[in-house]
Amino acid sequence: MRDEDAASLRSLIPEVTGILVRRGADFASAEDAVQEALIRALGAWDADPPRDPRAWLVTVAWRGFLDQVRSGASRTAREDRVAAEPQPGIVSSRDDTLHLYFLCAHPSLTSTSATALTLRAVAGLTTRQIAEAYLVPEATMAQRISRAKQRLAGIPLDEPGDAATVLRVLYLLFTEGYSGEIDVSVEAIRVTRQLAALLDEPEVHGLLALMLLHHARRPSRTTPSGRLIPLAEQDRDRWNRALIAEGVGILQGALAQDRLGEYQAQAAIAALHADALTASETDWPQIVEWYDELRRFNDSPVVRLNRAVAVGEADGPLAGLAALSEVDPKTPRYEAVAAYLHERAGDADAAASLYAEAARRATNVAERDHLARQAARLRRA
Structure with a gap:
């Protein structure tokens, strides 16, 4: 599967997880079921992609969740409840994506746990990919994510964390670096774009602008051998001017709302650096x-x-x-x-x-x- 197709698939993960939770699945089980469906999709869709990827993921993940319930030692009231929910092929138009962002950044979680859980449940990365990005063993990351999901047990989607926590988690994602199979900074930008499309908040757009402006300078920050190049010595012809223009445009729209915040101020500083054609013109x-x-x-x-x-x-x-x-x-x-x-x-x-x-x-x-x-x-x- 092409990288852009995989990214498009992962963008459906929070919505599909939210649908399962609304149908009666607890968050931990829903997240596990969606991950299993994602793995199946990545392996099967090259040969026979479905016409409606979201419906396919919902169907497969829901069946997986039901299998989890039915394989348990006891058939409790929860099984009766989920059996009465809509059929797997019927997908509601309601979008719980925004709520899922907030749930993964719940104040009960540490920043490290919230970041890892966001990468799994919102960005749709596998535990192995997240472990590689953090340079830790997969078992360590699995335990970290498991503990985070356990802390969220019983917290419904209508009891989320606050926006400041969500933005802090996304900012931490962006600054984590570029290790492993998945570029965490690119994933952070992708996830923040989704949030900006869902939430008309100037600080969300300020954070997206900040990410784009910093990311635009990335090609010039190191030599091919990995040697660090200070800002004043960077080849500015290698800066991505399209990303800079997009970031500045997003920032201008955010500042126009006259509700200045931390990320908008940081983005304004980054924009002034990006606007200088030479270091001396800063x-x-x-x-x-x-x-x-x-x-x-x-x-x-x-x-x-x-x-x-x-x-x-x-x-x-x-x-x-x-x-x-x-x-x-x-x-x-x-x-x-x-x-x-x-x-x-x-x-x-x-x-x-x-x-x-x-x-x-x-x-x-x-x-x-x-x-x-x-x-x-x-x-x-």
Whole structure:
């Protein structure tokens, strides 16, 4: 099956799961049945695709669920209830997709569990694919997803989590990286597009714009060998201008609603970077202003750290270091930012030491190697 066909198939998963739950299946059993139907579809549809993929999935998943119930040790009232539901071939036009998004991001779940469950129940990925994306054993991921489903036992679709939790889970999906068979960032964009089509909320569109603008720069972020390329040194001809245009258009529509939020502010910063044809043309003063707006919604150490970089570019390295003094030194990448600002201020010795310390603290190989090279470069000078 082609990748685009598989993606189209996975887009039906939340709706089909919602239909089963509404017919009487508990969430965990419905999700399992839909996953089994998905696996069958991926293996069988190349030879004989159905005319109505959604109805096919509902039929096969519903039969699978009934088989689960009937194979149990006891035939309880639940079996009587599901037997009285509509026939499998009859698919209601009601769409429970939005509710399922919210259920998977329920406040009772940790961010890690909610993210994994969203990848399974909403994005339609297999446990193996999710485990590969997270670089953990499949058994570990299966246990994590199982615990998440157990915590949701008894929670109906009309008792979902809040929108902020849903958006946070999608944002975490996007930032997870690109390991394994499935590109998690691409899946996050696909799922967020679905949510944006269902929910007319400026922050949902702001998050989608943010993802598109960041994703547009992805081809230029590393060399073919995996070496990290800083933003100022990236080949901007490799940026995806179609994605940038789409992201800017979506952001403008969201901002026009005059209900600014965290993701819209982040997207505005990303749009200013994308709009600059060269690094020297970046409108750093306006980026600082947007960071000040962002701090109204999220005054986290990471936001303050990134603002210090922007201040250093807009007003000079000494101003950047003054802004950095407001940031907790334990913040990830603190030493890397301090090194950059000290180097620009002319203190090469301090910068080299800070780059070396930042390399020791780096959490991924590409960033560690980049920082180590920076330290070595200054020590050779």
